[in-house]
Amino acid sequence: MTSDKMSHPSHPEHPLQKVNYQNEYTCDGCKMKGTRERYRCEKCDFDLHIDCVTCPNITVQGQNCQFLEKPRLGIHCKKVDCTECRSCDACGMTIKGFVYHCRTTDWDFHPRCAKLEDQITIDDVMFRLEKQQPSSCAWCNKKRLKGGYKKIPGWSYVSNKNDGYNFHVYCVMEMAMQNLSSALQAMNQPEVKTKSKKLSHGLSSTSNKWVNVLKAFLGAVFSILLGDPTTLIGSTMAHLVIQGLLQAGSIW
Template sequence: MTNKESDFHDHPLVMVNQQRPYTCDGCKTEGIGLRYRCERCNYDLHHQCMFSSPKLKFQGNQYRFLEKPLPGPNCTRANYCIDCRNCDACGKNVKGFVYHCSDTGWDLHPRCAKLDCKISIGDVTFWLEKQGPSTCAWCNKRLLKGAKKKIPGWSYVSNYDDYNFHVYCVMEMAMQSSSSASSSAITPVMEETKLTDLRVLIKSKKNGANSKNKWLEILKIFLRTVFSILLGDPTAILASTLAHLVTEGFLH
């Protein structure tokens, strides 16, 4: 194993690929699979947090990297606050590493800042949009549950508006599937009502076995692509397994 020096930890970190969930000590969000770890300190970093850049451009806006989130507009704290800000992509609270855009006031978790703005699969393209025009196929809502007015949560929307997935919900799908995989369960641990909604969605929008199978393959590739980013596993080996678990749920 190769040791990697990090600007964020006193000891070198070793790249490991363990299939149990963990909390990244950089951005404070969940992960599974590939990580950079200090066994001595029980310290873990996502790939995106380990190799963060001082600045990046995302959807036409410039962001700068911060180790701690800035206080909100009405916050009384002087330097940083872990309660005020939410990621504009997934809607989850920002408690650690973050990319902040001073022009828009937007905040992004490091892994969310690496999301592809466009995912093309054959003749279907999923676009990353600030607010989807239709309800999410997973939660059946347009806005995230408990979302703030200014942070509705971004979505991947197909070019025909056939499918819309909140970034937050894709993350939830990934973590639910990873829990199932790590516990060696045969069936993914998912809410049956949501799986039923997805089956109905596929049948209602895509009639015929060939069309249904085509869209299941498209969804599998789409989920594998997004999972590989959100889980912090660039090899996509684990992400491929999780995507298979999700789509197997669609079929039963």
């Protein structure tokens, strides 16, 4: 258990205070975005995800992964300090800070991506985290990543009920980054919050089971990627994403 105030080797100048602000920030440890609870030094504008403070060694897909403060150099890289050699095997994006590394498989993960659940079940629909993509992603409509590092195929959440609803982890990460600011605005502005509640009611009352399943699934993954255990931001972001998909006619 972590305390409300503590020292951390990544910021030895001052102790870090546990705070809970409803604003967007970039973690100075893993360099990924987050919101709400974090450890912060106000004087230096320094923030760490809650998980990035402790970073215990963990298991990903049955493999032991070791925490490192920075990525290991690539085999052929001759740079002393390189942030371009390693990309996350789950999302395909470059790793610029804290990382989990598996020596056995040579996998690397952003700390947040390493926390992704192997499977998420909503009602009778199960989304499994797979290293192979059997069909096109529901977001980008491609089997291979449209972004990310070209040599990393990226992992996907694959539905056991509907082949049309598979998602690259990269694409879910993109959704989260694109909608974070709008979700925070919806949480903080009364008039937008009311509109968001109406949207939530409309989605939950729809007869289309898949709309509700996707909303719950995306909300759960967004919450993991942002380190928000309350799921409030993740759920709001899911409302916005599903609304966009409905307006575009991508789901029905």
